[in-house]
Each structure stands twice: as structure tokens, then as C-alpha cells.
Amino acid sequence: MKSSRLVSILLLLQTRGRMTAAQLADELEVSVRTVYRDVEALHAAGVPLYGDAGHAGGYQVLAGYRTKLTGLNTGEAEALFLSGIPGPAAELGLGSVLAAAQLKLRAALPAELRGHVDRMQSRFHLDAPGWYAKDEPVPFLQDVADAVWNGRVIDVRYRRWKEPTEVDRRLEPYGLVLKAGRWYVIAGPWPRTFRVDQILQLTPRDERFTVPDEFDLAAYWQQYQEDFRARLQRGEAVVRITERAAEALSVVWAPGADSRTTATVPIESLDHAHGEFLKLGADIEVMEPAELRDRLAGTAAQLAALYAS
Structure with a gap:
């Protein structure tokens, strides 16, 4: 120790x-x-x-002193190579740099550790995006990364979901976050989150900025995710569900006499809940709110009529 x-x-x-x-x-x-x-x-x-x-x-x-470390243990060496994610590194223009760094590190390892590293890389592969995520281009990612690194202000034309859908923004890029295969830039002067793939145009300014001393990228992102989840869960629904639906909704399974359990689950909106609950078919029955129950009953009736014909 x-x-x-x-x-x-x-x-x-x-x-x-x-x-x-x-x-x-x-x-x-x-x-x-x-x-x-x-x-x-x-x-x-x-x-x-x-x-x-x-x-x-x-x-x-003392200035100029550097030590050569040969004391990496097996877990440390494996973790270093597993943490090298080639996809995101290549997107940032650092693919060749990462490969060169790993090559140098591997050459410095003892033969036994090189064997562990080779086995790790042959048996573990990280593919972060979900199955149905679109492989969308991010043409301005390297420009944003350069602005983050050099503290340079950028002007962007940004596409958002509400009107007007295209807006011009002056950004001070504090940091980049990769979440589920999608890049986000956190930008000031008051921190906000922008999707990098929604930047339509980008022009670097001949203007510098300094990230505030109190800004912590990891802490900001943690709070942003918590706020995002809180905004999504705006309501509740009372449902009677089978064990299959309970597993899908992460509900504790406590079946009654009819092999169903009653639970209260958070919902984002009636529209979203309508679509998600339809996926569970007859494994879920909505008791409340009445509007959601009526909408599902109407959809079920339409489906029954469609297939009966």
C-alpha cells in the first residue's frame, strides 16, 4: 500500500x-x-x-525530473487499454494519437502484462450508442473541441425543437460530454447544454474566454441529468400489471389473486404513456387517469376492428 x-x-x-x-x-x-x-x-x-x-x-x-513507471499491475494495465475508446477519439480527431499512445504503453509493459492486455482487448468491446440510434454526422465536433481546448468564443446557428427552429447563438464552450453516442457541448456565459449535431453553422471569433473557477463539468452534467429526469416525470398513472409488465416498468412484483399487481408509475405525458403502454399489450391495464384509460381503450377498439375486417 x-x-x-x-x-x-x-x-x-x-x-x-x-x-x-x-x-x-x-x-x-x-x-x-x-x-x-x-x-x-x-x-x-x-x-x-x-x-x-x-x-x-x-x-x-525539481523541474525536468520525470520518473519511468514500471509498476503497473494487471488491473491497471487492462483498465488503461479498456478506457481507450477508438470511436469517440476518432471523432475528435485523436484516433491516431490514441493508437500511438497505446502502442508506446504496450511496448513499455512486461511480457506478462502485454498478454493480459491483448486478452482484454480481444474479449471486451465497447459500443456505446443504442441499437436504434441513428449514425448522424457531427460535422462541427472538431471545431467545437478546438474552441473548448483553446477557450475561444464561437458563433453558431443552432437547430432546436421549438419556434423559431433556427437561432443564432454566441457560445463560450466550457466542455464536451459524450452521452449514449451523442455529443453535447456545455457553453456559457450562463451554462446551457447544446447538442453538437444540431449545430448548422459555426464561425470562430477572435475572442477568448475563461471558464469560471467554480464551474465543474462532471457536477454540472450530473445535475443536468437529474433535472432532465424530473422534467420528464410530470405525472402518474395507476396501473394493474402482470409480472412481465412489472419487469418492464421496474415495479416490485407483488401479485394478487388474479396474478396482477396494482402500482403507481411516473409518466412523462399522456401521449408518451399512451405509446409506451401500448407496447405492453394486455399485460397492463390503466386505471387512472381516466383520459389515458379512454385513449387506450379507443386505440384497442380500432385495432380490434381493423384486424376483424
């Missing part, structure tokens, strides 16, 4: 620069006293590590 922690301290200082003992302790989830002991151990091992006292102080590795 200690040797792994020493390597982690060294990597943190190499990648992030100066860090205080308290910052290292928080990152590694150990006490500050433990960090002090680990720093002494690194000193004893000949690592050119020095510290400065005071408010702006902290530990730092």
Missing part, C-alpha cells in the same frame, strides 16, 4: 505541480502526518523533492 501511495504522490506532483501536504492528504485520503512520512521516504530514495513553507508553499518536484 505504501509503495503505491509513494508513486501516487510523485505522479500528483508531476502532473499538478506544487501541492500542499493537506492537499495531498485529501487526494490520497490519508492524514497529513502520513504525507510527511511519505515525503521523507521519497527524499531517502533520491527523489528531488523539495518543499516551501508559508501560505503559498507546498511540495514540488
Whole structure:
């Protein structure tokens, strides 16, 4: 455990620069006293590590020093290669870069670990988009990624679902998110979410911006997803369902005398619920709301008449 922690301290200082003992302790989830002991151990091992006292102080590795790590364990090596997603990397224009990086990493691994990595890549393949997702082009993805990386403002013509369907926007791209095979850009000056494949035109501005210090991309996306789910579930329906329907709706199965259970499930809208419940056929009976029950009964009657003829 200690040797792994020493390597982690060294990597943190190499990648992030100066860090205080308290910052290292928080990152590694150990006490500050433990960090002090680990720093002494690194000193004893000949690592050119020095510290400065005071408010702006902290530990730092001598400029130009780099360590060659040969201590990757099997799980770490497998995870590194499994995390390399060739599709999204290629979309961002980084396909060849990823391949070169993996080649260099593989060459540096011991023969035993190379065998584990080869077996991992031959047995696991990640295909993120759903079965029925359209393979839609994203022509401005690399331009958006460049603007994100370089902090450049962009002007876009954007297609949205409501009128007017095409609008012009000035965006400060804070970050990119890949969700279920679809790219989203989070842009300021007040963070909003835009689908990159709905950008119709893009013009870079000769204007820079700075991402606010308080903005956290992962935290923003988590909150955005929670808000999105809350907006979808605007109502409820009381239903009587079979075990098959309970499984499809993620409802706890507690059957009554007629092998059905009554449950209250969230619905987005009457239109959406009508379409989704029809997929379950006779395995679901809507009790409330009455309007949804009547609409399903009317559709069922139309279907019965159609097939009877």
C-alpha cells in the first residue's frame, strides 16, 4: 500500500505541480502526518523533492525530473487499454494519437502484462450508442473541441425543437460530454447544454474566454441529468400489471389473486404513456387517469376492428 501511495504522490506532483501536504492528504485520503512520512521516504530514495513553507508553499518536484513507471499491475494495465475508446477519439480527431499512445504503453509493459492486455482487448468491446440510434454526422465536433481546448468564443446557428427552429447563438464552450453516442457541448456565459449535431453553422471569433473557477463539468452534467429526469416525470398513472409488465416498468412484483399487481408509475405525458403502454399489450391495464384509460381503450377498439375486417 505504501509503495503505491509513494508513486501516487510523485505522479500528483508531476502532473499538478506544487501541492500542499493537506492537499495531498485529501487526494490520497490519508492524514497529513502520513504525507510527511511519505515525503521523507521519497527524499531517502533520491527523489528531488523539495518543499516551501508559508501560505503559498507546498511540495514540488525539481523541474525536468520525470520518473519511468514500471509498476503497473494487471488491473491497471487492462483498465488503461479498456478506457481507450477508438470511436469517440476518432471523432475528435485523436484516433491516431490514441493508437500511438497505446502502442508506446504496450511496448513499455512486461511480457506478462502485454498478454493480459491483448486478452482484454480481444474479449471486451465497447459500443456505446443504442441499437436504434441513428449514425448522424457531427460535422462541427472538431471545431467545437478546438474552441473548448483553446477557450475561444464561437458563433453558431443552432437547430432546436421549438419556434423559431433556427437561432443564432454566441457560445463560450466550457466542455464536451459524450452521452449514449451523442455529443453535447456545455457553453456559457450562463451554462446551457447544446447538442453538437444540431449545430448548422459555426464561425470562430477572435475572442477568448475563461471558464469560471467554480464551474465543474462532471457536477454540472450530473445535475443536468437529474433535472432532465424530473422534467420528464410530470405525472402518474395507476396501473394493474402482470409480472412481465412489472419487469418492464421496474415495479416490485407483488401479485394478487388474479396474478396482477396494482402500482403507481411516473409518466412523462399522456401521449408518451399512451405509446409506451401500448407496447405492453394486455399485460397492463390503466386505471387512472381516466383520459389515458379512454385513449387506450379507443386505440384497442380500432385495432380490434381493423384486424376483424
